[in-house]
Amino acid sequence: MPELPEVEIVKQGLLKSLPKDEIQEVQTFRKDLRFPLPLKELAQLKNHSIKTISRRGKFLILETTSRHFISHLGMTGHWRFESTYSPLKHDHIRIQWNSQNLIYNDPRRFGYILNYEIDLFKNFGPDPILDILEAKNFYPRYKKSETNIKTFLLNQKNILGIGNIYASEILFKAKIKPLKKVRQLKLQDWESILVETKLVLNKAITLGGSSMRDYKNVEGDKGDMQNHWLVYGKQSIPCSVCKTAIKNITISNRSSYFCSQCQK
Numbered sequence: 001m002p003e004l005p006e007v008e009i010v011k012q013g014l015l016k017s018l019p020k021d022e023i024q025e026v027q028t029f030r031k032d033l034r035f036p037l038p039l040k041e042l043a044q045l046k047n048h049s050i051k052t053i054s055r056r057g058k059f060l061i062l063e064t065t066s067r068h069f070i071s072h073l074g075m076t077g078h079w080r081f082e083s084t085y086s087p088l089k090h091d092h093i094r095i096q097w098n099s100q101n102l103i104y105n106d107p108r109r110f111g112y113i114l115n116y117e118i119d120l121f122k123n124f125g126p127d128p129i130l131d132i133l134e135a136k137n138f139y140p141r142y143k144k145s146e147t148n149i150k151t152f153l154l155n156q157k158n159i160l161g162i163g164n165i166y167a168s169e170i171l172f173k174a175k176i177k178p179l180k181k182v183r184q185l186k187l188q189d190w191e192s193i194l195v196e197t198k199l200v201l202n203k204a205i206t207l208g209g210s211s212m213r214d215y216k217n218v219e220g221d222k223g224d225m226q227n228h229w230l231v232y233g234k235q236s237i238p239c240s241v242c243k244t245a246i247k248n249i250t251i252s253n254r255s256s257y258f259c260s261q262c263q264k
């Protein structure tokens with residue numbers, strides 16, 4: 001599933017080729033993805049244009065001269081441009097300009113497009129790239145939390161954009177074991193986690209994101225971050241710091257990789 005860095009790369013790719021002129025037509029090839037599509041609002045994009053595309057967490061925000069939409073890629077969603085449209089299986093939406101097409105394809109249909117609602121992000125945590133993350137805000141707020149830090153990081157209500165891969169990588173860099181209870185974290189632990197969150201995600205963006213299975217950017221290229229993972233998918237491989245074999249445990253049904261020596 002794409003996490004924040006991969007969605008950021010998709011956004012950058014979309015912005016590179018986004019036509020400035022008016023949309024000729026929007027075709028939808030089914031009524032729903034994970035949720036019902038806003039069919040009427042999408043059709044009303046005719047004669048409007050997309051002003052820009054922004055990102056918050058794992059959400060893309062399509063800002064048009066008519067209204068805003070959010071796009072979530074789910075597991076296998078991706079957008080591609082084509083000057084001449086060549087239909088593919090699992091194409092669900094086609095936005096058509098004079099000399100360009102933007103197509104949304106999603107084989108597993110866990111992705112979705114919705115009308116943007118102003119209070120959408122009210123119940124979500126901060127975005128680690130767009131917002132300032134401060135240990136002094138997290139530490140008192142979650143002092144009594146019985147959750148483990150791995151599960152905490154995956155919850156978009158606490159912090160946006162982190163998924164299973166980057167949660168393991170961040171906790172390894174911060175030297176915190178994934179099962180550590182949030183209430184046991186000291187102020188310095190929060191500082192390490194939040195600093196490493198920014199560093200790990202920024203590094204992944206610089207490297208074009210992580211590609212496993214389906215993820216490709218808008219141009220169809222793969223990222224390179226998977227070649228720089230330190231613990232994710234490295235079960236039994238010696239830790240890059242201390243040479244102890246990396247462990248893999250299941251937390252909330254997800255694989256979590258860590259070094260039992262480096263992470264306390």
Ligand SMILES: [Zn+2]
Nearest residue numbers: 239242259262
């Ligand atoms: Zn180690």
